[in-house]
Amino acid sequence: MISQLDRLFDDYDRGRISRRGLMAALVPLVAATPAKAADTLTVKSVNHVSLNVTDIDKSREFYQGLFGAPVVSKQSNGINIAMGAVSFLGLYKMGPSQPAIHHVCFGLQETVENAGGFLEKHSVKPQIRDRDGVKELYFRDPDNIMIQLQEQSYRG
Structure with missing residues (x-):
């Protein structure tokens, strides 16, 4: 996922995608990231x-x-x-x-x-x-x- 984020931010910095395009691409990445169960022992x-x-x-x-x-x-x-x-x-x-x-x-x-x-x-x-x-x-x-x-x- 880190490489995908780096690529997206690089594309945004170089003007290849708009801010709206960046936000649209980030939403599914963040939503798909599994979260640690909040109620567990470590x-x-x-x-x-x-x-x-x-x-x-x-x-x-x-x-x-x-x-x-x-x-x-x-x-x-x-x-x-x-x-x-x-x-x-x-x-x-x-x-x-x-x-x-x-x-x-x-x-x-x-x-x-x-x-x-x-x-x-x-x-x-x-x-x-x-x-x-x-x-x-x-x-x-x-x-x-x-x-x-x-x-x-x-x-x-």
């Missing part, structure tokens, strides 16, 4: 994926051996290791269940509080918990898969 990244593992130390050694991934934070039942500049992989022992992906977290432009309000407006019931002064937002999708939403800078 996902900036996949912040992290948390795995339910059988042995945290064995999993840490495996991922650090493959990717040189340093531990960025620890919790009582697991650790988070860096995966790039802003993402991390959570390795947790979450009870007797089988190894699996526990949840996925998306990094947002919005705050947790704003995201929670947005979800409630869309009939989704978020759970916001405070962990050591950090608000964490969770909800379940239609297939009961846990999704977490956090500010993009969240590091566990």
